[in-house]
Structure formats: C-alpha cells, structure tokens
Amino acid sequence: MATAYIYMQLPDSLEVTTIGRLQVRSGVGEFVYSPAYVKTGGWVPDPVRYSLRPEPFSHITKNRGVPGFIRDAAPDGWGERLANRESDTPLDAIGFLLKSPNHDRTGNLMAGTSRTPPAGIGQAGLGNIAQLDEFIAFADGIQNGFPRSADKATKAALQQRSSLGGARPKCTLLHGERLILAKPRDRHDTCDIPSLEYACMSFAAAKGLATPGVELHRGRVSTLLVDRFDREPGGDGRFYRIPMLSGLTLLDSDWMSTTNRDKEWHYGYLVDEMARRGVPVEDRQELFKRICFNILVGNDDDHPKNVAVLFKDGRWRLSPLYDVVPTTEGAAPTRLAMAIGKHGHELSRRNLLSQTEHYGLAQEQAIAVIDEVAGWAADLAAHYRRHLQDPELQLALAAMGADKLDA
Template sequence: MKDLHISIEKNGEQTKVGTIQGDGISDAVFRYDRAWLDREDAIPVSLSLPLQEEAFSSKKTKTFFEGLLPEGFTKRSVAKWMHADDQDYLTMLSGLGQECLGAIQVMEGNSKPPKARYTRMTEQQLREFAAEGAIKSAELVTALHLSLAGASGKTGLYFDADNQCWYLPEGTAPSTHIVKQSHVRFKDIVTNEQLCLTTAKNLGISVPSSFAVNTEDENLLFATPRYDRVLTEKHRVLDGLPVPLRLHQEDMAQALGIPAENKYEIVPSGYCEKICGLLRDFSSNPIRDILDFWNRIIFNDLIGNTDGHLKNFSFLYDENLAGLHLAPAYDIVSTTIYPGHTRTLSMYIGDSNAIDQIQRSDFIEGAGRSGIRSAVILRQLDTMAEHFEKAISQAADTLQEKGYKDAGTIKDRILETSGYKYL
C-alpha cells in the first residue's frame, strides 16, 4: 500500500498537511490531516482541493499531484531510471518529491528525508549537462530527488551569484534556478526565449531575470531564477551558502483541476474565462492580476507563442501562505518562427485560436466572457501593439551587445511570422 506524506513550507518550516494512501494509482486518495484542518492558518494545497474532512477522489488526487511531475520524454526517462511504469505517478513522486515546484514536499511514509547539502559543480559537469541532452537532465532530477513540471530538458541548480559558482542541491536542499538545455528543443531557443522575455519586460510584463550560461562551446544553458524561492535576512546557512525559502505555487491546470494532458484548449472550453474567475475569486489583487493576465494573452499573440498553455500560468503564494497572486511570466518563446510549427494558440481568444484569423472582435468577445469591459482590453491591445516593434527592436539590440549574435535575425522572423502583422 502506498503511503505518501504531504507537507508544505511556511516561513521556512515544513508542516505535514495530509497523506495520499491507496494500493495504486486507481484508488490512491488524498486526505487532509485533522491537525492541519484544525489550524486557524490552514490553507488548501490547491484551489482544486479545498479544505475538507473527506478524502478526495483518486481522479482529483492524481490531477493535482501528477501535475508536480515532469512531462513527456523527461517523465518517461525518469520512470525508466526508477524501474517504474510512466503512468505510476505515485512511485515517481515518492522518488522526486523532496524538491518540487512550489513549497510542497512528498515523503514515503515516515521515512526520514535524505541529508541536505550543496555540492559544487565543476566546469566539466556543466559542459556535460549542456551537451548530453534530456537523458542527462532526467538522470539529474532523479539523483537529486527533484520534481519540475514541464516537458523540456531542465533541472534545478543552486547559483552563488557572488562567486559565479553552480551547485547541485542534494536531498532536501532547495535550488535557486531552473536551468534548461538549449539543443534539446529548437535551434537558437536560448536567444529566442531571452529575446521574448526581454521584449515582455520592455512592455511592462513581470518576468524573471534569465540569462545564458556559457560552457565554452555551442551548447548553451538557459538559467532562470526561481520566483518560488526567496532569500530573507533570517535565512539558514548550509555548506556556507544561504538557503532560500520555498514559496508555494500551483499552475492554472492544477488550480482548475484539469489534467496536464488537457493543458491545451483543443475545443472551446473557456480557459481564459476560467482563469479570470480564479483570479477574481482568490487573488490578493484581482484587478491588477486580471489585466496582467490579458497582457500576457495579447503578448503571446504578438510574439507568436503558441505554447502558452494552462501550465505556463501560475499562482504564487506569499511566504506565510496568507495571500496569492499571479506569478511572473515564464516559458515564453516565439514558436511561429520555426517552419511547420502550429499556428494554433494554446487558448482561445473569443471564438478563435488561429493566429492568422484573430481579430479585434475576438478580444472584445474574450473580454466580455471574462467580465472585463471591452474598452479596457482594446486599450491594452492597442498600446501593446503600438509599442511592440520598438520594444522587440530594443531587446534585440541589447542582446546583440551582450553577444547574442542571432537576436536581430530572430526579431525579424518574429515580425514576419507572428500575430503582430495581423493586429
């Protein structure tokens, strides 16, 4: 019988909130502990799993907790490393759950967590990670007991910015950065993502300060500071390094109780409307967050990002779990610059999800369904479209000065292929 203990970090301390128990994935259910329910400061681990005494169904349990795991090739590789079926999310979670996205920790029964420590990486190790592709990424996340949602080759590492050193976070030691391999995805993906993020920042969208890691060859790594990790003045010290606090987060698929395999809106299902409903009901600043969310929807169309699915939007909780808000934007790339890639957006805007067909009327319709006055959305659309070319040109110039030699070419491809030319 599976017996997984679920805890959540608050102000730097892990507290058990419940258990997942069952003979397998078909009957495993999550239930909150009585002690957690009795606390005045108790919160649900997910908006889709509200505080209640009764156990949740195996389907609801699986939808949220499987959403903590990697997807696609990385998931299959991790399952192979663990000698598990790639549908057995419980076994993978028990092996990877000591360091998840957000503040949740998963432990098998009453077992003690592995020792936390930071081990400095050599230049050779960084080069190997950059060069060896998604298999090496899967090997690392398994060895480090690390669970990162998503389908690309990536892992969590600790970066000592003062000394420009990278460390492997072992056991329950939290990482500070998500590091992606460049060549396991698309050509020039590092420059592409950095250009898109810099453009988004120029247009006032909150994004992490990502950067490329030069491994002295062409296999670049792309590092993004984790917005769900934060250093405070009262931080602990481990192996001479300050230990960040974990901040709870959940992506919109988890919050809505939608399985990861349905993260793309294939048929009209009101994903934008549903996200705005969550923001309106639960955000600490709903008006700001709803407008920020629509800015990102507009930006995805302008930049040609057809991969802006439910799992690429998240809630981020305060360190004391008292409030939540829309997390910074992440995983933004222009997919339309790659020949043959879909021109279908991941979420409908009004009645359309085709970049070549979306019109102002679709934004008006989408705004109305989300409970927003059309004039507000059209003003945001016009402002962003008006400043887009200047913002991306400035971003390309900045990156070229930093050594991203193909930034200008990618900028031109975006302007030629994205939704910008249709608005």
C-alpha cells in the same frame, strides 16, 4: 496500493509539516488530510476543491489519481524522463512523485514515505552555478550518463526531476544567494531555443511586463538562466518556498487527457478561477496584456502549465511571465494553446474584446492595451535584430502576429 505522505513548508515559514496522505490504486486516488493538521485549522493550497476536512477525498481520477495541487509538485516531462531511465519497471503516479527530489519541486509541497517529514527536508542537495557545464554535459549525453570524473554529490545534485520548464532539460542551481533555473539548449533542438526565449523575455521585461530575472549564458551551448520566483532566501543557505498553483490546477484540467482541452483550456475560465481565489484586478489585467503579448511574439505554447499563481503576503498573485518562446514553425500561429474569447481560438481584436469584463477592463481600457502591445512591433523587431542571429532571427520575425491585434 501505492502511498505517499504529503509535506508542506508553511507559507512565510521554514517549518515543514505533514498535511496528508495520498494513496493511488489503478489510477484512482484518495487524499486525506492529517487529523493533526485538521485540528490546527491550517492553511491549505486549494480550499476551493480540497478544503480542509477530516473526511477523505475519494475516487480521484484526473492526473492518474493525483489532486492537481499535488500534481504541480510532481516531475514534469524532463523529470519523468530521468525517473524512467533509472527505474526497472514502469512508474505509476506515486512512483513519479516519490522519485522526484524534494529540494527542486515547484511550490511548497514535498512528498515522502514516512509519516513525519525528515529533518531539513527540501533544503539540501542543490548544485552550484559552478557545476553548470557538468549539467550541460549530462543533459547533452543523457543516454550515456555523467562523465567519469563526476563525483557522487555532483550526480545527486544535478539529476533533478521536478521544476519549472516542462520537458526540456533544466536544473536548479545556487547562484550566490539566488536560486536560478538553468535551461540549456537540447541536443535535439534544430535552433537555439534558449536564445529565442531570452530575446522574448528580455523584451517583455523592457516593456514593463512582470518577469523573473533572465540571463543568457554562452558556454558550451546557450543556456537560459532564470530566477526561481517560487523561492526566497531565508538565511543560512535555506529558502522560503512560495506556494504555487498552475493554471492547469485552477482549471481542474487533466494534462494526460486531450478530450476536453478545447472546452477547458480557456483564458476566460482561467481568469474567473483567479478572481474566485482573490487574485487582484491588476493581475487579471496583466494577464490580458500577456495574451496580447503572446499573439505579438507568436507564442503558441501558452498552455495552462505555463501560467500560475503564487501565494504571497497572504493572497494569491499572478506569477511572473515564464516559458514564452516564439514558434519555430516559420510563420505566425493561427491559434494559441488556450481559447481567448467568445470566438474560441480566433486571433483577432474582436475576440480579445469579447470578454473584457472578466479581466476587470472596460472596452476602452482593453482597446488601449491592445493598441499599446501592437505598437511594440517595430521595437520588438529591432530587439530581435540586436540579440539574435540567423536562423533564429528569421524564425522570430516570421512568428510575429501584430497584424492579428489590428484585425
């Protein structure tokens, strides 16, 4: 039976403690909180489904036996790709979890094989923005590894496996006192995805949607630089880790299973889970506006891993917008990844207005939000023309779905 100890950097603290033990056998997991941590009555990431108690949680079958709140700290597509590349045998869920460096994990959880967290865990091993070109070269030639000139420390710093950004190459780097996520253009991209994402995200910021800081670095290839919003400087080069739960975890859904996606992946369910955890109404209203924005720009990759909540100042809040890219299919999407309202995936005004009470919006307020976002169409097209060149410009313009907000 594979075993991992789960460590947590406490909210608003640099202290790290062991909160429990995870064991998985043949895809079935068991998680138990540390008796010492149970005695403290401490804070836990998911008290709804994994409340603090001495009894174990057994027969966990989703996410290959890993509780969702822990799975959020495991490697995603890019990280699994790197881990598999270095492993002689196929990795199970615990293997992927343990193969991921702790300094780069999303949120405030970490993992290891010892009962107590090693000193300084999660605070070392980051690369520097000056190493960006070396990471780009590594990502571009992943099959061949690093250039011969790269030293051991550089290799360790840049082979990161767990962070925001999904299956695309990415790496967290120090940039002054900030941590930024670098997302270079993939060698397999048929168009400049970082430029498309930058144009979309910078427009969202200009219109007042909550976004992390974004920059577009044009070097060997285009690279999007995004501020890590789950970290805050803690002095002496250390960082506070902000607890984070993905929408997938809030929905208690399994990324590996496609059977129930149409039933589980629904914005109405997601916003209800946010309300259940005390996410304030203004954040839920912001989520409604983001749905309208996704329709406007044609972002059909709005799956529940691409929305999250952060635990800040003693409460859960909607995370900044991230991973928003217009589809590159050459036409506006006919559906989003998540269902919208009573009419399922239908992209229409009537569907957007069918469940507004979940967001704390009266019908008149929701109509005003839809009209506001639909009214951004001309500004968005002009913004794209300033920041994009063909073929990305034509793809972005073709993806726009303002007419669906009016339908």
